[in-house]
Amino acid sequence: MNDHRPLHRTVSLSQQDWSLHRKGPADQARHNEKVKEAIRENLADIISEQSIITSDGQKIVKVPIRSLEEYKFRFGEPPEGGQVGQGDGKSQVGDVIERGGRPGPGRGPGAGDQPGIDYYEAELTVDELAALLFEDLSLPRLEPKRTPQLESETIRFTDVRKRGAISNLDKRRTIRENLKRQALQGGPGAPLHFGGITADDLRFKTWETEVRYESNAVVLALMDVSGSMGPFEKYISRAFYFWMVKFLRTRYAHVEIVFIAHHTEAKEVSEEEFFSRGESGGTKASSGYQLALDIVDARYPAADWNIYPFHFSDGDNWPSDNERCRELVVQLLERANQLGYGEIRQGAYGRSGYSSTLMSVFERLDHPRLQPVVITDKAEVYPALRTFFASDEEGRRSNV
Amino acid sequence: MPDQRYLDELSDAAERLWAMAHEMGLRPFPTHFEVVPAAIMYEFGAYGMPGRFSHWTHGRAFQQMKTMYDYGLSKIYELVINTNPSYAYLLDVNSVLQNKFVIAHVLGHTDFFANNAHFAKTSRRMVETMNCNAERIAGYEYEHGVREVERLLDAVLALEEHIDPYAEEAEYAASLRPEPKRRAPAAATGAYDDLWDLDREGRAAAAAEPRPKPGPYHDLLLYLLTNSPVLEDWERDIVSVVRDEMLYFLPQMRTKIANEGWAVFWHLRLLRALDLTPQEWGDFANLHAGVLQPSKRSINPYYVGHGILESINRQHGGDEAAVAPVLFEIRERESDISLIRNYLTQELVDDLDLYLYDQRGGDLVVVEKDFEKIREVLVQSLANRGHPRILVADGDYHGNRELYLRHDYEGQAAASTSKPA
Incomplete structure (x- = not known):
């Protein structure tokens, strides 16, 4: 995928493989983590809200996130004399350009009126909120009792077979089988190279359902x-x-x-x-x-x-x-x-x-x-x- | 991913546009174009530079840009880095024509970068510098903890707008770092009283040590860098990284209107000189109109910058030979403020339909169409790039090493509390 052609050593164009580049998503994850932290700090206030308690789980809760504001020196009021805008060619003094609008805070051109630029409120459903709330809670001093009646099913990988879904491929065993087969065919002293996998080499993990008692x-x-x-x-x-x-x-x-x-x-x-x-x-x-x-x-x-x-x-x-x-x-x-x-x-x-x-x-x-x-x-x-x-x-x- | 034919076609176009730009008198830095997927485009856009240091605000910007793109709400077309050679990025999902358009536009920018006086002091190796900075900061994270570095970066970035490119470091470095505070000696009663005398000499020396001279100092970061008694070396380094990177971006912010106007002016002429099919003409007109879309509530730098240049062109009767020296001088000399001051006329204000609007009752209403008033407001809004001017009035306030910051009031009150902008 690499086409690098210098053109008169002054202008050139190329395309590289960027698939391993991960910086943006990593910092994005940190930002999301901060959002979560901020919500967690607010939990005590949020959960006693009347409107939440009387709702079903689907209600959207808005959670203000003050700690994510960036601290900056900002103007507190729009500049005197107004701000500059552009019309479609026929604007007159007295024209209303927006009903019920507010000029952007400070002088930043148009700051604050673009969607999604800064959110100081996170939106969560009550169920999402519940998941955050209960992350590290559990029934204390829970003990195994005499006749466990409540069962739940879990899956455990317990066996290896020659057929199966490719997503369950057991790579280590497959490689071993491949080497074993070559060793058998090659005779003593022949160099072993992993490769040329045949259907016979493939090994798959398979599972059993287990019943666990709670x-x-x-x-x-x-x-x-x-x-x-x-x-x-x-x-x-x-x-x-x-x-x-x-x-x-x-x-x-x-x-x-x-x-x-x-x-x-x-x-x-x-x-x-x-x-x-x-x-x-x-x-x-x-x-x-x-x-x-x-x-x-x-x-x-x-x-x-x-x-x-x-x-x-x-x-x-x-x-x-x-x-x-x-x-x-x-x-x-x-x-x-x-x-x-x-x-x-x-x-x-x-x-x-x-x-x-x-x-x-x-x-x-x-x-x-x-x-x-x-x-x-x-x-x-x-x-x-x-x-x-x-x-x-x-x-x-x-x-x- | 685009195929080889696509890349070949773009390569040929870049070559042709480069040659044509030279014929028209442009002298851009050598420019390398890289075809990238959207995620990479948005990452570079969010960080301002490939490989810049990690911070959650960059992550947030990345997420927002990417989301806007994914939902088809907005799209970055061009991203160009002011280095020599310059780097520019082309979106791999763009059509060939769209990317031809971007290439022509970018050559306007790299010409402006190479020749405008405001970039005379700009480092042209900033990609490497920023990558080294990012690596050092990652090292500090390893050494002092991610949260500790983040806390400092949060604080320093809050002040990043308050720097002065013309600050002299020697003037700021007024004092040595102060000695740690000594405890006052107890009343002399014992046999070792003479030892206290030694200490007193020491204190006399400390008192004679140079103290910060009263300001004003306009560069808050440089002031902290040179005068802070508490910052450790690695912390000083981070302050200096943020300041250096901002100093690099500053001339670009100050020439946004002039630079975009220049790039639009030349992408028009370059694409007109390409032999486009009628279909391509239609697409090109669409793109061009999209870029120049006026905005009711703010300034579109492409629209205003281009408008000014075209009006100067018209004043010379469209005679490109006669107007060229004037235009090329503008490209060499002007920043946004001087461009507006020198060239905004009533005719232009009418032509671009610029106005002042303000809140009247609950509505936003056009209140002024007079070019001198508009010019005044526009220049004022460009000064200090829309931030209140905060300066160090005294670094030794009350003789107590208190830092006294003052808002240099210019007729608009600063917010008493932090407000989302």
Whole structure:
């Protein structure tokens, strides 16, 4: 492909092979990586957006990326007296050249009005966002259980044959066969050169499907729906459970989720009801724990299941009920791999002071598998997710 | 990939166009044309030069250009490197006629590069220099970490517009690098007090050490290069690389209108002299019209530059022998600013239909057609290439080695926060 012809040593033309040139794509990849980093930095703010939580997975989310702006000294206002443009030959003072237009910032000719020159917003679907969010999350302390029922298929290359798809060609074995055949034909001392492959030399890898068993897991989602749960508290618990459900469905094919809503009484509800219903009344959290315990004992024996109860509440429990909660939580912890408790506090009930909440009960328990979290702000939903679903060594091992 | 016949045809065309350009009086650098695929064209376009250093902004530019091309929104036709010999790139998917057009246009550019006074100091070996620079920067990445180098490049590139080609390095290198700060000695109480006296002598020497003289200094990068007390040698090298490469690009930015006008002027004449078929004439007219498309909201340098040259040509009654000395002098002397100042007339403004527009209510409205006002705004917008003029007012502000930068206000306020442009 090389045609190099000097013409009077002054003008020449040639064409080379550029197929190995990769600089642009490499720096492009770095840019994309920066976009991803920027999105990740913004995750805490993005995921508590009302509009996302009430959407289906296809909605496009715009994520502002400030860190990708290049810092430059720029003019803050268009120049006085206007900017120069060109008409089609008949322009008059007073002609409108663009309705609702804005002159480009600074004096750069036409800067900012070309499409795709700079984007400070990345567009993602909720599902793409979810993939980013859950990259390094998993169910913690996942253990292999007695009767693994959930199966998934995988492919493993286990055998070598003479026929197969060319994409599965086993090059090393093919070369060896080729050399062996030549050695056989050539007699002692003949030099060996790889080449002249015949159909007989070819070796292909072939596969078998294997069934892998995954550990069973059930997540019990408990939510306080009593009258003391204001709009903020309800919103936070829904936001958390929205992403939790998304996370579990994205990462695990067979996790079961049980939804329980409680005030002074607890009820198992459908997913739809769980996310939409409003209730009122007092709070006895023990009713929720009791129902969770009953469901576990009846349907998800700890010997067969990894069990993850989560409970979100404002912590404002009927005081005489606290002791009973403590007992039930201890019983649940005997069966559960981890119990997550999120307490949502706002304003006067913020982080400090006020200790007669459910949180005070759990803090005294100080159990290694009990994971309490306090949320006072929208942006803390993501950290809470990360606390509950932090990958640990154990989780990773049984998960591979 | 194009076949041999395509390459032969282009080779012959390049040879013919070269000979014709010489007959017409052009004296371009020897020019080598390389036929490349789109991805390569866009890479060179994004980096400004083959083999320039890696940076994510280059990667972003590459992605944007490539995407625009892939979706058929825009296409780079010509890419020419100002070196001796010059290099120019032809898109391998272009038709023979399209590439003939590009070759003719490029010869205008390489003639301008070779003969315009603003390139007198330009290094003509910049491809090699930039490749060495890129290699050294890659070495720093290896030594100090990719992120560390990127952080520095981000910072230096933010200032790249604020350089002064006429800066004298000796004037900037006003002071030695300052000594590290010493701790004040404790109150003298012991038997070794005489030792403190030695230290005091040392401090007296430090105080006498030359301090940066108050500015103004217009070249921020050169100032940091020569005066920064914190930059390490490899960091200084990167500052100097960015500055040198910008110094190379600067004359091209300052002669955009003149250079494009010149290239259009000659591609017209060169292609007219080729014996094109009627079909080719149609294609050529299309290409030419596309390049000269006026823009409502900004200046098309091809359109304005070419317009000025043709009007000068017309003033001499189209007598090419009479007008040649005038035109060739323009090609030797003018930058965009001087070209506009010297040759923009009311007649030309009417002919090119230039106007000033501004925001009125929610709309953009034509507000002025007077050539003197348009000329003023145009020249102003070309000064400092559309960037606020920021200068070092004092490098030793409050006697504290604080760097005091000032906006040299010319009637347009700088943004108080960084805004996307």
